[in-house]
Amino acid sequence: MSISSTLGGRRGVLAAVATVVLLVLGGGLVARALTAPGPPPQPDSSQAVAAPATPSTSASGRPTPATAPTAAEAPDPDFGVLMAPSAPVALRIPSIHLATKGLVELGIGTRGELEAPKDFQRAGWYAAGPTPGEFGPAVIAGHVDSTLGPAVFYHLGALKKGAQVMVDRKDGSTATFVVDRVARYPKAHFPTSEVYADTGGRAELRLITCGGDIDRRSGHYLDNVVAYAHLVQGA
Amino acid sequence: MSITTKLGTATLGSALLLTLGAGMAQAATVADGNTMATLRPVALNGVKASGTAMVTVNGNRIDVTMAASGLLPDSPHAAHIHFGADARNECPQASDDKDGSGTLNTTEGGPAYGPIVVSLTKTGDTSPKSGLAVDRFDTAPGGKISYERGSITVSPDVAQAITDGKSVVVVHGVDHNNDGKYDGDTKSDLDPSLPTEATDPAICGVLAAAPAGGVQTGGGGTSTPDNTLALALGGGLILAAVGTGAFAARKATNRL
Numbered sequence: 231m232s233i234s235s236t237l238g239g240r241r242g243v244l245a246a247v248a249t250v251v252l253l254v255l256g257g258g259l260v261a262r263a264l265t266a267p268g269p270p271p272q273p274d275s276s277q278a279v280a281a282p283a284t285p286s287t288s289a290s291g292r293p294t295p296a297t298a299p300t301a302a303e304a305p306d307p308d309f310g311v312l313m314a315p316s317a318p319v320a321l322r323i324p325s326i327h328l329a330t331k332g333l334v335e336l337g338i339g340t341r342g343e344l345e346a347p348k349d350f351q352r353a354g355w356y357a358a359g360p361t362p363g364e365f366g367p368a369v370i371a372g373h374v375d376s377t378l379g380p381a382v383f384y385h386l387g388a389l390k391k392g393a394q395v396m397v398d399r400k401d402g403s404t405a406t407f408v409v410d411r412v413a414r415y416p417k418a419h420f421p422t423s424e425v426y427a428d429t430g431g432r433a434e435l436r437l438i439t440c441g442g443d444i445d446r447r448s449g450h451y452l453d454n455v456v457a458y459a460h461l462v463q464g465a
Numbered sequence: 466m467s468i469t470t471k472l473g474t475a476t477l478g479s480a481l482l483l484t485l486g487a488g489m490a491q492a493a494t495v496a497d498g499n500t501m502a503t504l505r506p507v508a509l510n511g512v513k514a515s516g517t518a519m520v521t522v523n524g525n526r527i528d529v530t531m532a533a534s535g536l537l538p539d540s541p542h543a544a545h546i547h548f549g550a551d552a553r554n555e556c557p558q559a560s561d562d563k564d565g566s567g568t569l570n571t572t573e574g575g576p577a578y579g580p581i582v583v584s585l586t587k588t589g590d591t592s593p594k595s596g597l598a599v600d601r602f603d604t605a606p607g608g609k610i611s612y613e614r615g616s617i618t619v620s621p622d623v624a625q626a627i628t629d630g631k632s633v634v635v636v637h638g639v640d641h642n643n644d645g646k647y648d649g650d651t652k653s654d655l656d657p658s659l660p661t662e663a664t665d666p667a668i669c670g671v672l673a674a675a676p677a678g679g680v681q682t683g684g685g686g687t688s689t690p691d692n693t694l695a696l697a698l699g700g701g702l703i704l705a706a707v708g709t710g711a712f713a714a715r716k717a718t719n720r721l
């Protein structure tokens with residue numbers, strides 16, 4: 231047996247091993263890409279109504295007369311159904327088969343933005359704001375996907391107007407909301423006031439996740455998907 | 466004569482530009498001016514009430530929306546925005562009960578939330594002067610307050626304090642002895658013609674800036690570009706496998 235044929239034999243074995251490794255790796259990647267659920271559903275872009283520029287309206291978005299009302303006292307506004315404060319513990323949206331427990335508390339990050347949950351499979355709520363069912367905009371956010379696959383709010387973009395959203399609360403009560411609209415916004419033009427302030431004078435809920443294309447350099451999605459809902463029943 | 470006309474037009478033009486510019490500058494601050502307070506029972510005073518106040522700052526004007534429930538029904542509830550440069554800018558705690566009475570009155574809350582800067586009256590004046598204008602505050606029918614008032618003018622310092630999260634909303638009026646009305650021998654520290662029940666702080670919350678901008682809620686694992694990349698990479702690896710496989714086969718043939 232010559233030296234060259236020994237070497238040739240070793241090369242052959244190496245090549246065979248490499249072939250198997252490459253096939254497994256390549257096949258695995260292709261299989262994952264093909265079986266992966268693909269991009270998450272996105273809301274109809276026509277629903278993304280821009281926030282109206284209303285510097286001269288009242289907090290509820292209703293126009294306010296330039297001069298103060300005269301002697302006659304304006305009647306109290308009707309804020310509809312409202313609940314006492316209680317932290318949310320679970321979220322259920324039957325129409326998109328979403329059910330999640332163990333909501334985490336979210337705070338505000340260094341740029342004033344709402345922080346995202348650290349766990350991709352858990353939704354979180356903005357704990358310094360109203361609890362779901364209280365007057366004002368309660369906010370629940372969740373990831374659309376992790377680095378590997380779908381996350382807790384993967385199906386949020388498929389949510390439709392009229393759908394019911396249930397939030398179970400620590401005191402045993404359930405706040406039931408009905409979806410008003412689902413919209414997608416570029417993060418660069420996020421309608422802060424519409425999402426975090428103006429509820430038109432009632433108890434509302436915002437569900438937030440990511441959408442659109444991903445910015446490869448930052449690793450972040452370029453858009454946010456926001457579902458707006460209002461309280462219809464608290465018990 | 467024609468020169469005068471031209472000058473006039475130019476002045477009018479620049480005035481219009483200035484106005485537009487000022488308008489745009491104001492609009493830009495709107496998004497930065499959303500604040501919210503969750504109103505919770507004041508320590509020691511035992512009121513089972515709660516609420517939410519939302520204040521939007523727009524230049525030197527604020528819009529206020531507030532809901533509360535669980536208060537003493539059909540009795541005036543003075544409500545204010547408080548701020549003091551020297552205050553702790555928070556709601557009072559049990560340790561603020563300096564006279565050891567077991568309850569907190571408005572003066573004892575001062576070190577926490579400071580003096581009144583806005584009176585949340587339903588009509589008329591909203592300055593600190595109206596702080597105890599009991600005939601112009603919400604009387605909480607059914608124990609509930611539903612309050613909305615736009616375009617309240619404030620000083621630049623107050624506007625700044627609100628957007629900085631340093632102001633505190635306080636709703637007053639506590640029925641300590643649960644007899645359905647403001648009474649008792651202890652007089653208010655603010656107005657001796659009123660019982661202290663009428664002015665003691667009931668619920669309180671710090672107005673804090675609401676979140677601003679988008680949320681980073683995605684890892685990218687299901688985004689389209691990522692899958693295309695995986696497919697391309699996987700495909701490339703398989704092609705490479707075809708190459709090394711052919712090489713291995715050739716070597717095996719050589720040995721035979």
Ligand SMILES: [Cu+2]
Pocket residue numbers: 543544545546547581635636637
């Ligand atoms: Cu006060």
